[in-house]
Amino acid sequence: MQTTNTTSYPAPDLVKNNWEFTEVWIDPMLSPPYILLLLCDSEGNCQIYDPKQGEKVIFSSNNYEAAKLWLLEDEYEPVEGRLLAAELA
Numbered sequence: 754m755q756t757t758n759t760t761s762y763p764a765p766d767l768v769k770n771n772w773e774f775t776e777v778w779i780d781p782m783l784s785p786p787y788i789l790l791l792l793c794d795s796e797g798n799c800q801i802y803d804p805k806q807g808e809k810v811i812f813s814s815n816n817y818e819a820a821k822l823w824l825l826e827d828e829y830e831p832v833e834g835r836l837l838a839a840e841l842a
Contacts, residue, residue, distance in 0.1 A: 772792055773793055775790060775791065776791040776832070778790075778830065779832060780827070789804075789811070790804060791820055797815055797817065798814075799813070799814050799819070800814075801813075801820060801824065
């Protein structure tokens with residue numbers, strides 16, 4: 754029987770305690786769509802995580818635009834909406 758580890762992963766270094774928002778991006782050409790997570794902190798650092806690879810950081814940048822362009826180049830599309838850290842406090 755295969756088991757899945759559901760424990761939380763440690764917070765990423767660059768956005769450890771001051772993340773500002775997260776977005777979900779998908780590759781709609783795949784079925785089911787492939788999902789990536791974009792997490793940006795209040796200092797402008799952004800990281801893209803691949804949940805299928807154990808939350809591995811697959812891209813980092815020091816601004817949102819660079820991260821967004823990286824996703825768009827690979828034809829990912831944002832899921833409408835953004836989760837803000839301030840909304841969870």
